[in-house]
Amino acid sequence: MITVRAPATSANLGSGFDVFGVALDRPADVIRVERADRTTIEITGVGSQYIPTDPEKNTVGAVVDALNAPARIEIDKGVRPASGLGSSAASAAGAAVALNELYDRGLSRKELVPIAAEGEAVVSGAAHADNVAPSILGGFTIATEQGVESVDADIPLVACLPEIAVSTRDAREVVPETASMEQLVKTVGNAATLAVGMCQSNPELVGQGMADPLVTPARAKLITGYDAVSTAAQQAGAIGVTVSGSGPSMLAVCHDDRRRDVATAMLDAFADVGVEARAYQTRVSQGATLF
Ligand SMILES: Nc1ncnc2c1ncn2[C@@H]1O[C@H](COP(=O)(O)OP(=O)(O)OP(=O)(O)O)[C@@H](O)[C@H]1O
Ligand SMILES: N[C@@H](CCO)C(=O)O
DSSP: OEEEEEEEEEEOTTTSTTTEEEEEEEEEEEEEEEEOSSOEEEEEETTGGGSOOSTTTSHHHHHHHHHTOOEEEEEEEOSOTTSSSOHHHHHHHHHHHHHHHHTTOOOOHHHHHHHHHHHHHHHHSSOOOTTHHHHHHBSEEEEETTEEEEEOOOOEEEEEEESOOOOHHHHHHTSOSOOOHHHHHHHHHHHHHHHHHHHTTOHHHHHHHTOOSSHHHHHHTTSTTHHHHHHHHHHTTOSEEEEOTTSSOEEEEOOGGGHHHHHHHHHHHHHHTTOOEEEEEEEBOBOOEEO
């Protein structure tokens, strides 16, 4: 039996819609696989009751098909589904790494990214790689049609997950289809600033570069209390705040010594609007680990 721990991820980071992603050091899914004639999936852990065990509907099923690697698969969910923390991607990424090893397919981590992305198409209709790439490779990743680039980065983060659900499919419906020249110029400038900040492990540049005039304002409307939580986080020392993935989680960048205060401020602000939440004091981290 092969066991893989695949981390949660945060995609977009504001200005890098469908392109940027980071691996988080917690939470994570644990995937166990063993060879079988027919694929079966068992799921335990957080939110497991909402996840289909039918391989046609689970993200790991598409990975099995792509690698031609039937298996008995156990998924222990640490990443809540429909969280904006790459829940569906963590399972697909973990399965890709585990099945590649189990069947000795010899693919590199980079080659596994498009395979795991097929799983994302099952749940959101698009094979976007911005969650599976960091879950497989770790660090900060840039996923484009040309492939994936990754850099190690050390950035403190708070990911705050409210007890509301936003599906990626629904959140993609509200993304504006056009942008003004001004929005485009701002977004390009911010994305470039963020990428430089990641390369330098500089939270100031990363937080500054997360600002996004286009997608985030549209999606913030789907998250009860977004503006109040964002303001509270910034008052507590966050340098930048945005929607994590397609939401409802919110992601804040800060310095290490502000993480606890930022987490508390975000939880309190959600509580003020009647929404329960949990906060992960986390950081950019390594990708899937084989045991
Ligand atoms: N292995 C899996 N793990 C989690 N969710 C899965 C899995 N397979 C299928 N799903 C389905 O995917 C949906 C959750 O995926 P979705 O992309 O909406 O959330 P997410 O992965 O947490 O968010 P994001 O991609 O924005 O970070 C749920 O409907 C869930 O049933
Ligand atoms: N880039 C994707 C990530 C969520 O899976 C989105 O924001 O729709």
